[in-house]
Amino acid sequence: MTENILEMRNxxxxxxxxxxxDRVNFSVKKGSVHALVGENGAGKSTLMNxxxxxxxxxxxxxxxxxxxxxxxxxxxxxxxxxxxxIIHQELALIPYLSIAENLFIGNERAxxxxxxxxxxxxxxxxxxxxxxxxxxPNTLVKDINVGKQQLVEIAKALGKNAKLLVLDEPTAALTxxxxxxxxxxxxxxxxxxxxxxxxxxxxxxxAAVADTITILRDGKTIETLxxxxxxxxxxxxxxxxxxxxxxxxxxxxxxxxxxxxAFEIRDWSADNPLIEGKKLLDHVNIKVHKGEIVGLAGLMxxxxxxLAMSVFGGLCGKNITGKVFKDGVEIDTGTVQKAIANKIAxxxxxxxxxxxxxxxxxxxxxxxxxxxxVSSRSVLDPDRETQLAEEYREKLxxxxxxxxxxxxxxxxxxxxxxxxxxxxxTEPDVLILDEPTRGIDVGxxxxxxxxxxxxxxxGKCVIMISSELPEVLGISDRVYVLNxxxxxxxxxxxxxxAETVMQCIMANKRLGA
Amino acid sequence: xxxxxxxxxxxxxxxxxxxxxxxxxxxxxxxxxxxLTGGIFLKPQNVTNLILQNxxxxxxxxxxxxxxxxxxxxDLSVGSVVAxxxxxxxxxxxxKGMNVWLAVLIALLxxxxxxxxxxxxxxxxxxxxxxxxLAGMLIFRGLTLYVLQGMTLSPFPKGxxxxxxxxxxxxxxxxxxxxxxxxxIAIVVYxxxxxxxxxxxxxxxxxxxxxxxxxxxxxxxxAAIALFSIWLALYEGVPILLLILVALILIYSFFTNKTVQxxxxxxxxxxxxxxxxxxxxxxxxxxxxxxNMGVLAALGGIVFTSRLQAATxxxxxxxxxxxxxxxYIGGAAVxxxxxxxxxxxxxxxVMGVINNGLSIMGVGSxxxxxxxxxxxxxxxxxxxxxxxxxARA
Numbered sequence: 001m002t003e004n005i006l007e008m009r010n011x012x013x014x015x016x017x018x019x020x021x022d023r024v025n026f027s028v029k030k031g032s033v034h035a036l037v038g039e040n041g042a043g044k045s046t047l048m049n050x051x052x053x054x055x056x057x058x059x060x061x062x063x064x065x066x067x068x069x070x071x072x073x074x075x076x077x078x079x080x081x082x083x084x085x086i087i088h089q090e091l092a093l094i095p096y097l098s099i100a101e102n103l104f105i106g107n108e109r110a111x112x113x114x115x116x117x118x119x120x121x122x123x124x125x126x127x128x129x130x131x132x133x134x135x136x137p138n139t140l141v142k143d144i145n146v147g148k149q150q151l152v153e154i155a156k157a158l159g160k161n162a163k164l165l166v167l168d169e170p171t172a173a174l175t176x177x178x179x180x181x182x183x184x185x186x187x188x189x190x191x192x193x194x195x196x197x198x199x200x201x202x203x204x205x206x207a208a209v210a211d212t213i214t215i216l217r218d219g220k221t222i223e224t225l226x227x228x229x230x231x232x233x234x235x236x237x238x239x240x241x242x243x244x245x246x247x248x249x250x251x252x253x254x255x256x257x258x259x260x261x262a263f264e265i266r267d268w269s270a271d272n273p274l275i276e277g278k279k280l281l282d283h284v285n286i287k288v289h290k291g292e293i294v295g296l297a298g299l300m301x302x303x304x305x306x307l308a309m310s311v312f313g314g315l316c317g318k319n320i321t322g323k324v325f326k327d328g329v330e331i332d333t334g335t336v337q338k339a340i341a342n343k344i345a346x347x348x349x350x351x352x353x354x355x356x357x358x359x360x361x362x363x364x365x366x367x368x369x370x371x372x373x374v375s376s377r378s379v380l381d382p383d384r385e386t387q388l389a390e391e392y393r394e395k396l397x398x399x400x401x402x403x404x405x406x407x408x409x410x411x412x413x414x415x416x417x418x419x420x421x422x423x424x425x426t427e428p429d430v431l432i433l434d435e436p437t438r439g440i441d442v443g444x445x446x447x448x449x450x451x452x453x454x455x456x457x458x459g460k461c462v463i464m465i466s467s468e469l470p471e472v473l474g475i476s477d478r479v480y481v482l483n484x485x486x487x488x489x490x491x492x493x494x495x496x497x498a499e500t501v502m503q504c505i506m507a508n509k510r511l512g513a
Numbered sequence: 514x515x516x517x518x519x520x521x522x523x524x525x526x527x528x529x530x531x532x533x534x535x536x537x538x539x540x541x542x543x544x545x546x547x548x549l550t551g552g553i554f555l556k557p558q559n560v561t562n563l564i565l566q567n568x569x570x571x572x573x574x575x576x577x578x579x580x581x582x583x584x585x586x587x588d589l590s591v592g593s594v595v596a597x598x599x600x601x602x603x604x605x606x607x608x609k610g611m612n613v614w615l616a617v618l619i620a621l622l623x624x625x626x627x628x629x630x631x632x633x634x635x636x637x638x639x640x641x642x643x644x645x646x647l648a649g650m651l652i653f654r655g656l657t658l659y660v661l662q663g664m665t666l667s668p669f670p671k672g673x674x675x676x677x678x679x680x681x682x683x684x685x686x687x688x689x690x691x692x693x694x695x696x697x698i699a700i701v702v703y704x705x706x707x708x709x710x711x712x713x714x715x716x717x718x719x720x721x722x723x724x725x726x727x728x729x730x731x732x733x734x735x736a737a738i739a740l741f742s743i744w745l746a747l748y749e750g751v752p753i754l755l756l757i758l759v760a761l762i763l764i765y766s767f768f769t770n771k772t773v774q775x776x777x778x779x780x781x782x783x784x785x786x787x788x789x790x791x792x793x794x795x796x797x798x799x800x801x802x803x804x805n806m807g808v809l810a811a812l813g814g815i816v817f818t819s820r821l822q823a824a825t826x827x828x829x830x831x832x833x834x835x836x837x838x839x840x841y842i843g844g845a846a847v848x849x850x851x852x853x854x855x856x857x858x859x860x861x862x863v864m865g866v867i868n869n870g871l872s873i874m875g876v877g878s879x880x881x882x883x884x885x886x887x888x889x890x891x892x893x894x895x896x897x898x899x900x901x902x903x904a905r906a
Contacts, residue, residue: 315789340792354790357783359850368780369791371773378773383719422791 003068005030005164005195006051011062013046013055020046021060022219028164028197028212033190035198035210039241039469043219044199048166052086053079067163085157086166089173091149093141100124100137103156127155131185147178154185165189165196171205172301183209201299203234203506215240234506242469242498250474251446253453257477258290263430263461264325270310270317280306280317281485288430288461293452295476296465297501303485304465305349308432312339312346326429340369345428347419349435349465351412355419358408362400363389365407365418370425392421396451413444420451430461437471449475469498483508534899535843535859535892542863546870553873557747565677565820567865568754569595569813571858573836575765576809578845578857582769583778583802584785585849586635586642587837590649591810594627595829597653598814603666603824606673613673621811627653628807629800636799650833658826667823677820679753689746696742700735707731754816766854778802782849835864838885842892863888 006028013021021043028034036044050060053073064071066082073079079086093102100120109119124137133151135144141152150170157165167186171179179202186196186209200206206213213225213232222240225232265286272278281303288294296304309316311324313336324333326342333339339346348354356365366389367374374385389403396417400410407418416436423431433452437445452475456462466472472479479496481489481504489504546554553559573591580586598620605616631649634640684690714721745751769775781788781795788795813832818824843860845852864885871881 312790313792335794336789336792337794346790348790350786353784354786357780357787357850359783359846360779364776364780368776368788368793371776375773380771380773380776382771383714383717387717387719 003030004028005067007065009063009065011050011060013050013060020219024221026214026221028195030195031190031193032211033186033196033198033209035200035206035213037206037213037237037241038216042216044216045168048086048168052076052084080160083161083163085160085162087153087157087168089169091153093149093152095142096140098138098140099135099152102141102152103127103159107160127159130158131155147174150182163195165194167196168199171200171202203237207232207234213237217241238499238502251450251453255477256457257292261287262290262327263288265311266323266325268322270320273318279485281310284487286480288463290461291456291459292477293456293462293464293475295472295479296463296482297469297472297479298482299505300467302482304482305434308346308434308465312344312432340426343429345423345426346432347423347434347436349438351415351419356407356415359406361404361406362393362398362418363403366392366421366425369422392425396421397447413440416440416448431455432463434465435467469501481505535856539859539863542866550870550873554870557744560744561748561752563865563869564755565752566869567861568758569817570835570839570865571758571861572761572809572813572816573832574839574857574861575761575854576806577836578840578852578854579778579802580806581840581845582782582849582852584782584799585847588806589646589833590653591836592829592832593650593653594810595814595817595832596657598624598811599818599824599828600657600660602818604660606669607666613670617815620815621808624807624811625804628804632800632803635803636796661824661826663826665823665825669822674819674822675753677754677816680749681751683750689750692742692746692750695751696738699738703734762854762858769854779850838889839864842889844896
């Protein structure tokens with residue numbers, strides 16, 4: 001039996017109101033390819049951030065045992081020095097520097113502070129050879145595609161003499177061919193003695209390359225499957241990922257759904273503004289009835305937010321085509337102003353950077369989209385504003401000193417209630433809620449669900465986007481499953497189970513492969 | 514129902530303390546100069562002078578504040594625009610003998626066009642304002658030199674000079690009654706609006722301000738207006754330029770505090786993404802902010818040319834810096850989203866008072882500039898530290 005290069009013992013990490021990791025145990029054998037899988041929010045990235053020193057020693061409890069010794073990484077440099085290289089989903093390359101410069105950034109081949117360019121070039125060549133990248137080291141990083149950039153990242157890690165490579169969703173942005181190449185490279189490096197941890201949603205990849213698979217769920221280690229000992233199939237992994245019991249996490253609701261389709265998105269397509277020729281959305285069709293909560297499920301990057309933002313004022317995507325209907329009449333939602341005028345509201349997934357003006361008070365934030373209601377001939381009535389804001393502060397139970405408290409000083413749940421107030425005040429008929437409970441503690445989540453139910457019972461159409469599958473399943477009357485910009489499944493409340501949703505996605509992935 | 518009146522009050526007083534800190538600083542500086550200059554500083558003649566001297570900086574600072582609030586952008590071209598408008602007026606009035614008011618109207622329109630030119634690049638093509646207005650600074654200075662060909666154009670007719678040096682007709686005698694009557698009217702109008710606001714709040718059952726604060730605030734304001742009008746009455750009465758300034762300050766304060774479009778500027782400065790998602794046409798708002806800046810720069814050019822009584826190639830140099838500094842001294846946030854018209858005006862006065870006081874004392878422009886630099890830094894440091902403190906509390 002080979003030794004463990006890494007053991008993480010009883011790791012617990014808490015954020016205000018959330019326990020992200022709960023006594024997680026995770027061991028990696030030397031020279032293996034170890035996959036770490038779990039749903040969004042299961043704690044994979046948090047665990048890797050603990051390992052990489054992003055959350056320094058002391059902010060978590062438990063031990064990291066690296067090559068037989070207990071380590072206390074205070075920052076990223078410490079863990080890198082030990083030989084741990086984490087390659088994040090968002091690549092940390094500098095686009096306007098060359099490949100060679102990027103390879104040795106912070107680790108320059110220099111004598112007395114003066115860069116030795118010949119040495120840099122030659123060593124860069126050697127590293128690129130090891131990862132099988134045929135590019136001139138002097139090429140600028142911005143001029144090579146994402147797949148090759150991924151290889152540069154790996155080469156960079158090799159240049160630092162990494163003993164453990166952690167790859168966070170390395171193939172999410174890659175084409176099929178680049179993905180295969182990357183996975184083969186992992187196997188190659190494994191033969192040379194490299195250990196790697198692979199975080200991926202693409203379970204077919206995981207099943208193909210991993211020796212060992214650890215499944216996380218809700219911040220806990222669920223199980224570890226070993227190749228040769230356990231059966232490793234996608235279905236087996238999915239069962240581990242989603243097999244949680246549903247308890248009373250969602251308020252009860254008597255759905256009162258109208259017969260007529262009240263809101264419809266028809267044949268909606270858009271191009272990716274960054275990648276030429278890639279479809280962001282591909283003939284998406286969505287129907288919502290009056291008083292219905294429709295969930296949009298899918299993995300990260302499935303196109304849910306893109307759909308919402310392209311419908312709401314064309315804020316996302318290029319060459320948008322398709323039609324939007326309300327009560328059978330086609331409406332124009334080409335600008336945010338028109339969308340709002342047509343009684344559509346979009347609650348962003350990015351509360352802090354796009355939902356609120358943090359430096360302004362609750363009142364100003366709540367009335368921002370409905371200033372017409374608190375003004376006459378463009379002149380504001382501050383007293384009326386205060387009154388309305390106060391009304392919503394009470395109605396949605398925004399815990400605060402007064403409506404004059406700055407939005408930035410509220411907790412996540414209360415911030416979200418401010419954003420919801422803002423949109424409810426516009427009296428919308430259609431609400432698109434994008435990750436309305438992200439980063440919110442359990443109690444506040446329940447309150448948000450109650451508000452959503454209330455909105456539906458008032459006869460509004462609610463479209464709910466969430467990366468937490470149980471949430472989508474728990475609250476929706478009907479679920480559309482999206483994958484890679486396409487609707488790949490429509491499930492009724494009875495049909496919608498974690499397994500069926502995953503099967504829709506996987507079936508599509510296989511077809512696409 | 515929670516006790517609203519109380520909540521409103523705590524907010525108002527804490528908010529005002531920071532607002533007033535710069536006004537208090539201004540008063541302290543004025544008292545200091547009164548002592549250092551042996552009483553010359555606050556002589557009625559010098560007070561009138563102080564207003565006239567700083568009028569164009571105040572005008573520019575008002576426009577600059579809107580730029581800073583809406584996007585954190587600064588307009589570096591305003592000094593050159595002032596000079597260019599001056600040269601245009603010189604050609605139209607002095608050389609071509611055009612009617613003064615027609616020329617002034619044309620100057621304002623040209624200002625709007627300049628603003629539209631810069632606003633187009635900034636708002637719609639998304640070129641950083643710093644670059645666009647740096648280019649504008651070169652372009653309009655160059656055009657000024659071209660138009661004037663190195664000459665200074667004068668004399669301007671009396672009607673034009675009256676914009677900056679005219680006074681309302683006086684009654685004669687040591688204390689001008691016109692001024693006193695205007696002051697009294699201002700006080701009555703102010704009190705009337707304050708009381709009406711209070712009644713309206715009562716009628717709708719809105720939160721009322723605390724009695725003590727309401728009284729003290731209004732007594733201080735009434736006393737300030739009274740004292741100021743007596744001081745003006747002791748000299749030559751009310752300068753026409755002062756009326757223009759008061760009108761500008763009132764209109765723009767109303768715009769920023771009380772109108773939907775004003776609110777939009779603060780919202781997009783606070784968080785542009787959130788503003789866009791809330792249905793605000795941020796491009797249009799930013800465009801018109803710069804159009805407005807162009808018009809006010811033209812007004813600054815008109816006032817300055819009138820005061821200088823000539824169009825000169827070197828006019829308006831470093832005016833942009835004074836206007837920018839005024840806004841920051843007055844508490845505008847560097848990244849946008851906060852700042853008040855009154856703050857910018859107070860900031861302009863702080864700079865003006867330092868200029869004026871030091872020059873009475875016979876201090877050279879070398880030391881004056883140095884001191885102004887330190888004051889700017891100190892004001893912003895104070896502002897940022899007090900905000901940090903407030904955030905922690």
